[in-house]
Amino acid sequence: MITFPNAKINIGLNIINRRDDGYHNLETIFYPVNIKDALEIVVADELSFQSSGLEIPGRIEDNLCLKGYHLLKKDFDLPPVKIHLHKHIPIGAGLGGGSSDAAFFIRLINQNFNLGMTDMQMIGYARKLGADCAFFIQNKPVFAFEIGDEFEPVKLDLSKYQIILVMPPVHISSAEAFRGVKPSPVKESLMDLIYEPVSEWKKYIKNDFEISIFKxxxxxxxxxxxLYEAGALYASMSGSGASVFGIFDKTPDLSGLEEDNQVFY
Structure with missing residues (x-):
């Protein structure tokens, strides 16, 4: 069976404080976007993983799809599978591609082997793989808080706009991003600000990672x-970067950006 894990963008990202466990409390809006990987599983004689498309850094055994398989295998009688991931979502971009792959893997396993898990059960497994993995189980706009794994739904529909994503030739690790950020309490929550008109977001909605990353x-x-010069109503780095998205009410001319960056329309 094949599924197509999609990316997400962060609309606003406030780093509120550092927790005793070393993580940070934050708040952000997760919004799914139509940039996708392709993920296939086939029953096989032994468990294996292979990838194509963009090169995936790190050890194969650390891939979240494989970790997801081993996590489910503890509770379910799963046969070995061959996993093939075609990677298209940029890596180190703040788009949650790896988390999406893991969540969609859980959903695919649940469907393919009739495990009967509810969304909440799948969310429970996904949380063990990464803070934002759980978002991709239901894959709908949410206000995310605490370490980014607690959600409240938001009524946000950007379908009448064009969201364009630009990936510069830069990789930002989470460690680098958090090393430069300065946590601070919020005066007004994103849960409220997101309902302001999109054209007003640039006045109120920010990404705390931008200060140090831009420097x-x-x-x-x-x-x-x-992106703003091209007419974006709102533009921001997504997550900890390095990708930047723009929300437009009409298709812009971004030919100048296409020379040195990947541009996804």
Missing amino acids: DHPEIRGVKAA
Whole structure:
């Protein structure tokens, strides 16, 4: 069976404080976007994983799909499967691609082997694989808080706009992003600000990672500026970067950005 894990963007990201366990409390809006990987599982004689498309860094055994299989195998009688992941969602981009792959893997296993798990059961497994993995089980816009794994639904529909994503040739690790951020309490929650008109978001909604990331990587700041110059109603780095998205009410001319960056329409 084949499924197509999609990416997400963060609309706003406030780092509120550092927790005693070393993580950070935050708040953000997760919104699914139509940039997708392809994930296939086939029953096989032994468990295996292979990938194509973009090169996936790290050890194969650390891939979240494999970790998801071993996690489910503890509770269910699963046969060995061959996993093939075609990677298209940029890596190190703040788009949650790896988390999406893991969540869609859980959903695919549940469907293919008739495990009968509810969404809440699948969310429970996904949370063990990463803070934002659980979002992709239901894959609908949410206000995310605590470490990014607690959700409240938001009524947000951007389908009348065009969301364009730009990936510069830069990789930002989560460690680098958090190292430069300065937590601070919020004066007004994103849960309220997200209902302001999109054209007003740039006045109120920010990504706390941008301050240090833009300082160290001015080319990312330049992408955001270029999106506004092209007519974006709102532009922001997604998550901890390095991707930047723009929300437009009409198709812009981004030919100048296409020379040095990946642009996803």
